[in-house]
Amino acid sequence: MKKILFFLILMGLFYEVISQSFTIEQISSYPFPSELTTSQTGNSIAWAMNEQGLRNIYISQEPEYAPKNITSFDKDDGQEITSLQFSNDGKFIVFVRGGEHGSNWNYDAGINPASETNIPKVAIWKVSLENGKAEMLTEGDNPIISPDSKTIAFLKNRQIWTIPVAEGKASQHFEVKGSINSFQWSPDGKQILFELNRGTHSLIGIYSDHDRPIQWIEPSFQRDVSPKWSLDGKMIAFVRLPGGKSEPHPILEQRHSPWEIWVADAASGSGSSRWKSPETLMGSVPTTHGRFNLHWAAENQLVYLSYEDGWPHLYTMDPFSGPSKQLTKGQFMVEHINLSHDKSKIFFSANTGSDKLDIDRRHIGMVNLKDDQMVMLTEGEGIEAIPVALSDNQKIAFFSATSQRPMLPAILDIPTKEIKLIATDLIPSDFPDNLVVPKQVIFKSSDGMVIHGQIFEKPGGSSKKPGVVFVHGGPQRQMLLGWHYGDYYSNTYAVNQYLAEMGFVVLSVNFRLGIGYGYEFHKAPRTYWQGAEEYLDVKAAGEYLASLENVDENRIGIYGGSYGGYLTALALGKDSGLFKVGVDIHGVHELSSRLKLQDGFEQAPDYTKALKIAWLSSPLAYLDTWTSPVLFIHGDDDRNVQVSQTTDLIRRFDEKKKPYEYLIIPDDSHHWMKHSNLIKVNKETAEFLNKHLNQK
Numbered sequence: 001m002k003k004i005l006f007f008l009i010l011m012g013l014f015y016e017v018i019s020q021s022f023t024i025e026q027i028s029s030y031p032f033p034s035e036l037t038t039s040q041t042g043n044s045i046a047w048a049m050n051e052q053g054l055r056n057i058y059i060s061q062e063p064e065y066a067p068k069n070i071t072s073f074d075k076d077d078g079q080e081i082t083s084l085q086f087s088n089d090g091k092f093i094v095f096v097r098g099g100e101h102g103s104n105w106n107y108d109a110g111i112n113p114a115s116e117t118n119i120p121k122v123a124i125w126k127v128s129l130e131n132g133k134a135e136m137l138t139e140g141d142n143p144i145i146s147p148d149s150k151t152i153a154f155l156k157n158r159q160i161w162t163i164p165v166a167e168g169k170a171s172q173h174f175e176v177k178g179s180i181n182s183f184q185w186s187p188d189g190k191q192i193l194f195e196l197n198r199g200t201h202s203l204i205g206i207y208s209d210h211d212r213p214i215q216w217i218e219p220s221f222q223r224d225v226s227p228k229w230s231l232d233g234k235m236i237a238f239v240r241l242p243g244g245k246s247e248p249h250p251i252l253e254q255r256h257s258p259w260e261i262w263v264a265d266a267a268s269g270s271g272s273s274r275w276k277s278p279e280t281l282m283g284s285v286p287t288t289h290g291r292f293n294l295h296w297a298a299e300n301q302l303v304y305l306s307y308e309d310g311w312p313h314l315y316t317m318d319p320f321s322g323p324s325k326q327l328t329k330g331q332f333m334v335e336h337i338n339l340s341h342d343k344s345k346i347f348f349s350a351n352t353g354s355d356k357l358d359i360d361r362r363h364i365g366m367v368n369l370k371d372d373q374m375v376m377l378t379e380g381e382g383i384e385a386i387p388v389a390l391s392d393n394q395k396i397a398f399f400s401a402t403s404q405r406p407m408l409p410a411i412l413d414i415p416t417k418e419i420k421l422i423a424t425d426l427i428p429s430d431f432p433d434n435l436v437v438p439k440q441v442i443f444k445s446s447d448g449m450v451i452h453g454q455i456f457e458k459p460g461g462s463s464k465k466p467g468v469v470f471v472h473g474g475p476q477r478q479m480l481l482g483w484h485y486g487d488y489y490s491n492t493y494a495v496n497q498y499l500a501e502m503g504f505v506v507l508s509v510n511f512r513l514g515i516g517y518g519y520e521f522h523k524a525p526r527t528y529w530q531g532a533e534e535y536l537d538v539k540a541a542g543e544y545l546a547s548l549e550n551v552d553e554n555r556i557g558i559y560g561g562s563y564g565g566y567l568t569a570l571a572l573g574k575d576s577g578l579f580k581v582g583v584d585i586h587g588v589h590e591l592s593s594r595l596k597l598q599d600g601f602e603q604a605p606d607y608t609k610a611l612k613i614a615w616l617s618s619p620l621a622y623l624d625t626w627t628s629p630v631l632f633i634h635g636d637d638d639r640n641v642q643v644s645q646t647t648d649l650i651r652r653f654d655e656k657k658k659p660y661e662y663l664i665i666p667d668d669s670h671h672w673m674k675h676s677n678l679i680k681v682n683k684e685t686a687e688f689l690n691k692h693l694n695q696k
């Protein structure tokens with residue numbers, strides 16, 4: 001009898017393994033492209049490709065656009081590539097290697113996920129496109145090549161340095177009190193415009209040479225940001241935000257966050273406000289990709305993005321007269337905005353198109369400033385995002401994916417509408433080709449909020465499958481009906497596909513506070529430490545999953561990272577009866593540090609009420625009802641969510657003698673910079689859910 005039982009178990013396990021057609025390593029082996037950029041001439045493109053932790057640069061040129069690898073970094077050492085750019089003369093490319101630029105703090109400090117005995121530096125590199133030589137030039141970050149291609153300006157210790165492109169030594173370009181946030185060469189390359197943070201306020205200045213003092217642009221006690229040279233170098237446009245610290249307003253009330261667009265004369269520094277945001281909640285500072293997206297365009301027009309009609313849309317204005325004109329309209333968001341080389345066209349990603357499912361996709365759109373008409377350039381069931389114009393102004397490059405294929409660069413010839421996919425052979429030969437197609441589902445939360453989600457389910461298998469809710473982070477994010485354009489969410493898309501392959505029914509929930517569904521959804525009230533009402537959407541997702549005929553309501557799990565880790569912990573604390581197991585990846589748990597409750601002897605009028613609500617919005621308030629098994633995961637060089645958020649919660653579990661499992665990743669960050677760490681996290685996440693939900 002025992003032998004028969006043993007044989008049956010063995011066959012069951014064998015069936016499980018054999019019925020899985022790919023491993024976590026295989027589904028996580030997708031190459032991830034980023035930093036897409038184009039040359040000023042020659043219709044060339046360049047991008048960074050992360051191939052299982054080996055990050056290198058590829059370029060491709062018309063007419064074939066065959067990808068050519070121009071660097072040879074051959075270690076999975078977690079050193080990312082950023083600030084990729086061509087020189088105007090087309091002779092070389094510059095980039096930064098190292099750092100963790102997706103961080104909220106210390107992004108320009110070296111990251112060392114391989115735990116080497118010397119922490120890698122953040123350095124500026126140059127690759128000659130004439131002889132192929134790649135060389136590290138200097139420590140530094142945020143390089144910008146001068147218009148004449150002779151000098152590279154960069155930031156070091158928040159000051160501007162320069163290095164001659166030919167043999168030369170880096171030197172500080174000038175000294176100024178404060179921290180320089182950004183800078184831009186003038187069109188003629190003779191001056192540098194910079195944004196300077198001085199703590200309570202920000203100034204905009206122009207450096208010309210050592211003999212002339214800095215020219216301040218309309219200095220004030222406000223916070224002036226996002227300065228941009230006009231195309232002729234005579235004017236400066238910038239955004240003005242309130243400076244200093246306000247009185248302690250009510251914490252639980254949503255408030256308008258004002259902004260203005262100013263234009264000043266570059267020579268004299270004098271200027272004036274040309275546009276004020278509507279004094280409504282929707283007129284507040286936009287918080288989607290690129291924020292204001294302030295650009296000078298052809299015919300000396302100013303282009304910017306505003307949320308004022310309830311959706312992130314493009315507007316244009318005359319910098320002198322001021323009235324604005326809305327360029328994009330409709331119930332969709334505009335994202336990843338870039339202008340053509342001649343500044344006559346604006347390209348962008350948008351979740352709109354002829355198919356009602358397009359709200360959960362991205363396609364490429366264009367506005368031609370000659371007639372202000374908007375057209376969609378791509379359509380269909382794929383995901384297209386992050387467009388950049390090629391130098392002939394007839395083509396664009398972008399990142400393209402489907403539900404089956406991960407992101408790759410592609411080129412669209414606008415007149416012929418022909419799309420050419422590039423670097424397809426960089427997808428490993430054993431990469432799975434039988435993924436599930438995520439299905440759009442729409443359901444309501446208990447308060448009536450309409451929620452979108454994606455169901456991942458492999459056909460066949462058990463009649464009653466275990467279910468898993470995936471909760472994204474951000475929270476200003478949107479999961480899509482295909483591979484995602486962000487690296488973090490390309491990885492979670494891979495994990496969801498793997499969980500479906502293991503026999504789970506996965507529901508990825510686009511909870512309120514996410515983007516893509518308008519202002520009221522993105523900026524919903526009483527959320528996070530103000531009441532956590534976004535958790536209603538996560539609970540509704542669990543209940544929706546449990547209600548499905550083919551899902552076992554007693555085997556529902558949950559996992560999520562960062563903000564998704566916060567909501568995973570809240571779910572396990574508040575509803576262990578619904579969520580039977582969870583994986584909390586670098587989650588947020590202690591919320592009081594997130595809100596400035598008291599300042600000096602002044603208190604917000606709703607201070608006491610806000611403190612109580614913040615506590616009840618925190619997973620810490622529900623430890624006694626938290627009975628479901630949990631795996632905690634955190635990298636201890638996390639620069640988005642302090643590792644203390646997990647160490648402190650584990651301390652409370654220990655003191656309460658509550659069981660848990662854990663995985664700490666020494667020296668890695670919020671983004672699993674080392675591929676082998678990413679595999680370890682993905683594998684332990686899947687195995688923990690499998691152990692508790694999927695064992696026969």
Ligand SMILES: CSCC[C@H](NC=O)C(=O)N[C@@H](C)C(=O)O
Pocket residue numbers: 104472473474475477488561562563564588640641670
């Ligand atoms: C508001 S808690 C911070 C969560 C964190 N946001 C930014 O760092 C987060 O969710 N990070 C990733 C996963 C993301 O931004 O999507």
